[in-house]
Amino acid sequence: MSQQRFLPTAGTAIAAAVIGCLIAMSHLVDAFVYLVPLVIDGGSPEYVVGLLWNGSLTAILVVGGILLLLRKNSGRVLLVAGTVLSLLAELFVPAAARVYFFADAIADTKASSDIGSLGTFAMALAVLVLALIRPTSDWLEGKPKDDEEPSKHDRLPGW
Numbered sequence: 001m002s003q004q005r006f007l008p009t010a011g012t013a014i015a016a017a018v019i020g021c022l023i024a025m026s027h028l029v030d031a032f033v034y035l036v037p038l039v040i041d042g043g044s045p046e047y048v049v050g051l052l053w054n055g056s057l058t059a060i061l062v063v064g065g066i067l068l069l070l071r072k073n074s075g076r077v078l079l080v081a082g083t084v085l086s087l088l089a090e091l092f093v094p095a096a097a098r099v100y101f102f103a104d105a106i107a108d109t110k111a112s113s114d115i116g117s118l119g120t121f122a123m124a125l126a127v128l129v130l131a132l133i134r135p136t137s138d139w140l141e142g143k144p145k146d147d148e149e150p151s152k153h154d155r156l157p158g159w
Contacts, residue, residue: 013076013139016130017065019123020079023086024061026120030054030102049100053089057082068131071140076131083127090121 034050041047060082067075089101102117130136 009135010139012130012133012135013068013071016079016127016136017068017075019130020061020065020068020083020127023083023120023123023127024058024065026116027054027057027061027086031058046100050102053101057086060085068140073140076136076140079127080131083124083131086120087124087128090117090124 031051031054034047034054038044038047038051060078064075064078064080064082068079069075093101
């Protein structure tokens with residue numbers, strides 16, 4: 001029997017990176033919601049903490065998603081770390097402190113807050129699963145080495 005070389009696909013890694021960037025966009029919107037009153041009204045502590053928290057989560061998730069698409073293991077680590085931080089805040093921040101972390105707590109819109117929280121929670125779980133399963137590892141490790149020649153089928157004509 002001949003050995004067939006398995007080429008891993010990027011589907012799970014791309015899905016994890018895209019969903020992670022969607023979560024980052026949610027945090028970016030929250031950061032802007034904290035930024036506007038901070039600029040207009042001045043430095044209230046909840047606005048400063050909310051801006052820093054959501055801005056840092058946005059940066060971690062976007063950089064992690066981009067690095068994951070570039071097949072860097074550090075991107076996977078950043079994406080998982082940012083997602084875990086987002087999940088922990090979603091689950092364990094008490095009601096009195098929610099105004100420091102979530103922009104929807106400022107407006108007291110309970111229905112949209114619950115729907116948004118459920119959506120963010122589901123997306124965060126999806127990112128964790130997709131980033132940590134074996135096909136993503138195989139795709140990250142399956143990158144050809146710099147000194148490795150391409151197979152006969154991958155060569156350009158005349159090479």
